[in-house]
Amino acid sequence: xxxxxxxxxxxLMKGNEAVAHAAIRCGCDGFFGYPITPQSEILETLSIEKPxxxxxxxxxxxxxxxxxxxMVYGGGASGKRVMTSSSSPGVALMQEGITYMAGAExxxxxxxxxxxxxxxxxxxxxxxxxxxxxRGGGNGDYNTIVLAPATVQEMADFVDLAFTxxxxxxTPVMMLSDGAxxxxxxKVKLPAPKPRLTREQIEERYPWAASGRRGGQNPRVLTSLxxxxxxxxxxxxxxxxxxxEIEAKEVRFEELMCEDADIVIVAFxxxxxxxxxxxxxxxxxxxxxxxxxxxxxxxFPTQEIQRLSETCQRFLCVEINAGQMLYDIRQxxxxxxxxxxxxxxxxxxxxxxxVLTCLxxxxx
Amino acid sequence: MxxxxxxxxxxxxxxxxxxxxxxxxxxxxxxxxxxVHKLVAExxxxxxxxxxxxxxxxxxxxxxxxxxxxxDWIEAAHGRAPAIASALNRMWPQHLVFTYQGDGDLACIGTxxxxxxxxxxxxxTVIFIxxxxxxxxxxxxxxxxxxxxxxxxxxxxxxxxxHGYPLQITQIAASLQGTCYVTRQAVHNVAAIHRAKKALRKxxxxxxxxxxxxxxxxxxxxxxxxxxxxxxANEWMEENLFKTxxxxxxxxxxx
Numbered sequence: 001x002x003x004x005x006x007x008x009x010x011x012l013m014k015g016n017e018a019v020a021h022a023a024i025r026c027g028c029d030g031f032f033g034y035p036i037t038p039q040s041e042i043l044e045t046l047s048i049e050k051p052x053x054x055x056x057x058x059x060x061x062x063x064x065x066x067x068x069x070x071m072v073y074g075g076g077a078s079g080k081r082v083m084t085s086s087s088s089p090g091v092a093l094m095q096e097g098i099t100y101m102a103g104a105e106x107x108x109x110x111x112x113x114x115x116x117x118x119x120x121x122x123x124x125x126x127x128x129x130x131x132x133x134x135r136g137g138g139n140g141d142y143n144t145i146v147l148a149p150a151t152v153q154e155m156a157d158f159v160d161l162a163f164t165x166x167x168x169x170x171t172p173v174m175m176l177s178d179g180a181x182x183x184x185x186x187k188v189k190l191p192a193p194k195p196r197l198t199r200e201q202i203e204e205r206y207p208w209a210a211s212g213r214r215g216g217q218n219p220r221v222l223t224s225l226x227x228x229x230x231x232x233x234x235x236x237x238x239x240x241x242x243x244x245e246i247e248a249k250e251v252r253f254e255e256l257m258c259e260d261a262d263i264v265i266v267a268f269x270x271x272x273x274x275x276x277x278x279x280x281x282x283x284x285x286x287x288x289x290x291x292x293x294x295x296x297x298x299x300f301p302t303q304e305i306q307r308l309s310e311t312c313q314r315f316l317c318v319e320i321n322a323g324q325m326l327y328d329i330r331q332x333x334x335x336x337x338x339x340x341x342x343x344x345x346x347x348x349x350x351x352x353x354x355v356l357t358c359l360x361x362x363x364x
Numbered sequence: 365m366x367x368x369x370x371x372x373x374x375x376x377x378x379x380x381x382x383x384x385x386x387x388x389x390x391x392x393x394x395x396x397x398x399x400v401h402k403l404v405a406e407x408x409x410x411x412x413x414x415x416x417x418x419x420x421x422x423x424x425x426x427x428x429x430x431x432x433x434x435x436d437w438i439e440a441a442h443g444r445a446p447a448i449a450s451a452l453n454r455m456w457p458q459h460l461v462f463t464y465q466g467d468g469d470l471a472c473i474g475t476x477x478x479x480x481x482x483x484x485x486x487x488x489t490v491i492f493i494x495x496x497x498x499x500x501x502x503x504x505x506x507x508x509x510x511x512x513x514x515x516x517x518x519x520x521x522x523x524x525x526x527h528g529y530p531l532q533i534t535q536i537a538a539s540l541q542g543t544c545y546v547t548r549q550a551v552h553n554v555a556a557i558h559r560a561k562k563a564l565r566k567x568x569x570x571x572x573x574x575x576x577x578x579x580x581x582x583x584x585x586x587x588x589x590x591x592x593x594x595x596x597a598n599e600w601m602e603e604n605l606f607k608t609x610x611x612x613x614x615x616x617x618x619x
Binding site: 029030032058060062063064066067068070071072073074075077078080082096097100104210211212213214215216219220221222223224225 | 414415416417418420421427430434435436437438439440441444447448449450451452454455456459476477480
């Protein structure tokens with residue numbers, strides 16, 4: 001594939017493949033990853049596409065997820081757009097690097113194509129890393145921006161969005177997908193390619209980046225360490241101010257038929273696709289159901305749920321886990337309305353029929 | 365002649381490298397780190413490459429190396445410096461990238477990252493400070509602690525049946541196809557300092573020429589951890605450490 005000939009293209013592919021193609025096209029400088037099911041197609045697709053011969057993007061199979069994330073840490077610290085991908089057990093191993101990125105304010109993208117857990121778990125889809133992703137996941141007081149795609153198109157689109165947010169706020173960004181969206185094939189519109197940044201552009205845009213102090217500028221140091229607790233407290237407060245700004249500006253969600261809804265389903269990712277079908281079936285039976293789909297899991301659409309709790313009668317949270325986002329919804333609703341939960345876990349998926357039964361039972 | 369008259373450019377026979385700033389070092393008097401820092405700063409300055417150099421600090425006593433040498437630095441998590449340097453080598457192929465790591469960082473918690481970066485032949489330099497003890501955390505056993513040597517976590521001496529054997533990580537480095545230059549040096553006397561400086565220069569040049577990984581071990585003193593005077597520590601190092609870790613080149617692939 002010659003970069004000069006690449007324009008916007010419509011293709012049929014897996015979510016994992018879409019991430020790889022989107023990365024090449026959005027000026028990504030490097031991908032570092034380790035094989036794990038169900039996301040290995042990302043590294044495989046990049047290896048087949050050989051972007052180092054076209055855009056100059058580096059692709060490296062690392063010795064572990066621990067190495068991958070630290071490669072992302074290094075690349076990001078020097079102002080490069082770099083990323084990794086893995087699935088749940090591998091992302092658990094990456095938590096060390098993610099907290100260092102948060103502390104040293106290093107941008108980067110981590111794609112988690114989730115599978116069932118805990119431990120080695122299964123290789124089937126799951127959303128059971130919600131708590132880990134939205135609470136930081138590693139040591140210390142920090143958050144990462146978490147984007148939850150529900151389609152192959154969003155898996156492609158969120159690559160560039162994640163890099164934009166990562167560099168705007170100097171923070172790691174996680175794309176929290178799952179084995180279903182990673183493995184399913186859908187139509188996807190890939191963006192026209194944009195070039196990677198040059199050294200001059202990196203140095204102009206990211207004066208904090210350790211790219212070599214050419215021109216005699218002051219030495220740049222990227223670190224998360226300071227032994228003086230008073231200084232470290234100030235650094236923590238700076239991070240908290242940044243997170244407050246992200247919470248104020250970057251909440252993203254999709255709302256369907258909530259205007260007249262008695263019951264509002266809250267679901268993200270694959271669960272939202274299942275719930276959409278259940279919602280349509282319920283509407284045909286005369287049950288007024290709407291849906292709120294959080295697109296950013298952190299920052300969470302707390303205010304929107306508060307607003308909806310003024311008009312709806314109750315909420316139904318559906319997740320492919322044992323109930324994790326449920327607590328964010330309950331916190332937002334603050335006891336004003338009942339919040340029910342339905343979920344499957346361990347790699348099993350809820351069906352639209354199961355969700356419909358839930359809705360019917362709630363209604364009765 | 366007054367002091368002011370004496371300080372003239374033509375009279376200067378030795379000076380602190382410009383890249384070594386005036387920050388007070390936290391290293392204990394007698395420790396090898398200060399000398400190695402000076403050599404690193406000198407070589408980068410003499411090569412004129414400070415604008416295209418990125419250093420990676422370890423976790424360990426050299427965690428604050430970034431405070432003393434005026435280049436761009438990235439602070440690594442414990443043991444992960446070679447992974448970070450691997451990415452930087454590929455992102456910035458024209459740059460000098462080097463890691464500065466202690467024995468616990470490089471040969472214990474980061475052994476996987478070390479071996480795989482070296483085995484891939486990543487074009488950066490590893491500076492490996494081997495003082496056979498954990499200095500920063502207060503003198504615990506290291507992978508390179510000698511048999512019989514006492515530390516706070518092997519207070520009766522390192523015993524093979526309890527603690528295993530001193531890890532010969534530098535020999536492993538030499539056995540890997542990705543390395544081009546593997547050498548073991550020290551900085552305990554003037555002649556050794558000159559040899560160590562030459563080794564660092566050769567390693568940095570190799571990295572810029574993209575010949576593979578260069579690995580420079582500096583067998584070092586930790587007189588505070590060893591509970592010795594600086595002078596005694598130098599003697600002890602020569603009598604004991606050099607037997608397990610003899611100085612000299614282990615591998616040198618010329619052009």
